[in-house]
Amino acid sequence: MTQLNKLISSLQSIEIITDPPQVAKLSQDYHTFSPVLVPKLEGKVGDIVVRPANQQEVIAVAAACAKHKIPLTVRGAGTGNYGQCVPLHGGVILDMTKMHNIHWVKPGVARVEPGVKLVAIDKKARDIGWEIRMAPSTYRTATIGGFIAGGSGGIGSIQYGLLGDRGNLLGLQVVTLEDEPRVIELRGDDVQKVNHAWGINGIITEIEIPLGPAYPWAEVIVTFDDFMAAAKFGQALGNADGMMKKLIAVFASPISQYFHPLQQYIPEGTHPVLLMLAEPNLESLPGLVKQYGGKITYEKPANDKGANLGEFTWNHTTLHARTVDTSITYLQSMFPADTSLELVEHMYHHFGDEVMMHLEFIRVNGRVTPGALQLVRYSTEERLNEIIRYHEAKGVFIANPHTYIIEDGGRKIIDPEQLKFKEMVDPYGLMNPGKSKVLQCQISH
Ligand SMILES: Cc1cc2nc3c(=O)[nH]c(=O)nc-3n(C[C@H](O)[C@H](O)[C@H](O)COP(=O)(O)OP(=O)(O)OC[C@H]3O[C@@H](n4cnc5c(N)ncnc54)[C@H](O)[C@@H]3O)c2cc1C
Structure with missing residues (x-):
């Protein structure tokens, strides 16, 4: 019995997808905007997709991956642009979209699960006169977990700055990939250990974000x-x-x-x-x-009907251009x-x-x-x-969008605090392996 089969049989109660075309589909993102990335990521697919419904199930998957040394790549809606959630070494794709609870929304702050779509949080916040501070132009499809782990800013950044700016993320809960996974809550400046870390620093299971006053x-x-x-x-x-x-x-x-x-x-x-x-x-x-x-x-x-201008801006501009001319790519x-x-x-x-x-x-x-x-x-x-x-x-x-290596894109060097945290939460180097220059993994196949 392979390590993967042992992992599958230990996760009987959790939804698992093994159908190869579906697994291949859920291994993709929008790196196709880059003619440089397409050949480099061709054929990179996971072995299975696991769809946890709650934190307990995430913990069970994390423990199984650590035990059998199977790589794990977390996925939200898969709208990232740099192959961020394309697995380079196969293994488990952890699809977070079933975890879409909004725990609570209060004036100025919301606590949510990572798989909830940005549009859904915004709608709920607007019910009490607040709104999300910023969103990518993929606001209708992208998840909050994917935005925090992979995005940078967007519509709203003219007012509130970028996602990585102090104050734009209040709290995070992550599950570690240790033999006995822990749940760690990060607050204050500590949230930066996971912010924009491409899912290499723990599985985000809860997020607390600040809200802004809602305007028409x-x-x-x-x-x-x-x-x-x-x-x-x-x-x-x-x-x-x-x-x-x-x-x-x-x-x-x-x-x-x-x-x-x-x-x-x-x-x-x-x-x-x-x-x-x-x-x-x-x-x-x-x-x-x-x-x-x-x-x-x-x-x-x-609130009037008509074109949604946001969906012509940010990287939707590139999407519209490529619909007409696929030779067009972009810079950031x-x-x-x-x-x-x-x-x-x-x-x-x-x-x-x-x-x-x-x-x-x-x-x-x-x-x-x-x-x-x-x-x-x-x-x-x-x-x-x-x-x-x-x-x-x-x-x-x-911020070079034509690379799947974190340091070669926007970050240039990996934050030493992120690296220290990585060593603690992912001691076997199984999380989204291959996306950072400095990290090695201990994978079994
Ligand atoms: C047309 C188009 C327009 C875009 N416009 C913008 C824009 O305006 N601004 C912007 O910032 N981005 C933009 N993007 C990129 C992308 O849509 C956003 O960053 C989006 O927020 C990603 O969310 P997702 O759910 O699709 O994440 P995914 O692509 O699924 O994942 C992104 C990264 O997050 C990690 N991840 C996901 N969930 C978790 C979790 N629970 N725990 C740990 N790691 C996790 C993944 O492993 C991956 O590394 C655009 C993309 C497209 C195709």
Whole structure:
């Protein structure tokens, strides 16, 4: 009997999927946006999928994996972009989507299970006048556990900063992968030991997040004849502290050609800015738009039916572009905080149509800063790396989305505190093995 068969027979009461096409499907994510990652992750699949319904079942799976030295890769909705939940060494895929309880929601804070979708938490919070502070554009499908372990920020980050910023995560409970698994509660700065750790530092079973006051969010499109006028309008709106906003996304022409449902609102050759703005602030918008020479072409009051603008922003922009042209890929960048946007202007002109500018304004250390998910017309990996190196040499931070190694992406070095915690909670190196340069695993097959 193999170690895997022994593991399966010890977990009789828990839902297990062994059907190979289903297991293969649940081993995938959206790394397909990267032509560099696709060949590297081809054929990487788990052996089985286990779907725990509660913490006790998670503990049983963790103990069985530790006992039989079987690798374990945790999975939420599988919308990650870097092969984060693609298993490099087979083993168990731990699908957390059955753990979707919202334990409680109080003014300013919610405690939930990891498999609950962000949209569901938001809906519940709105019932009492609060809302989630930020969400990826995959808000309707992604889980909170996957967002904490794999995401970085998104719609709402213009107000609240990034997920890793102090205060955006209040508490976490993790199950360890030891012979006798423990349940550990992390609070305060200790949450950073697991935040954005790609599921290598324990299985998250409970999460406590802060909430923000709920606003009625209007959605607006403003178009500009000049790209830099659009970008400077975005920066000025970001800096306007009296205006509550959730989203400021700026797109260089011709990106909007990929936004089919919005084309009637974006004249060809213009550069659109997509906004989510608190409805009471709508009245203050036309003055600023006029100052930068823009035109409001679409306005949707909160709760009205119509296009959901958030689903054209952040990495949904890349999704729409790739639906039309699969040769397009993307970058993830952070420009230095500089209200003149000189470096944005330089890159816009320097790369022209090869690197199409897509800005997402966010708050970084208290300053409104242009993040970017530029669309790249891919030719070769060498050219892509050249583009990345050019940005870095000029002072633009690149969180490389074309790698499945944590340190080679956004983090650059693995946090020593995360590493120490890893040694304690995963002594056999079984959790999502192969995703960090410094870690080895003791796997049996
Ligand atoms: C079109 C598109 C748009 C996107 N936009 C954004 C965006 O705006 N902002 C952003 O940050 N990301 C974005 N992403 C990436 C992704 O959607 C988000 O990060 C999302 O929150 C991931 O959630 P998930 O449930 O799909 O996680 P998964 O992809 O299933 O998992 C992500 C990582 O978390 C780990 N993990 C999952 N659950 C647990 C758990 N319970 N315990 C421990 N580890 C766990 C996994 O092992 C994996 O490493 C986008 C992706 C796509 C395809």
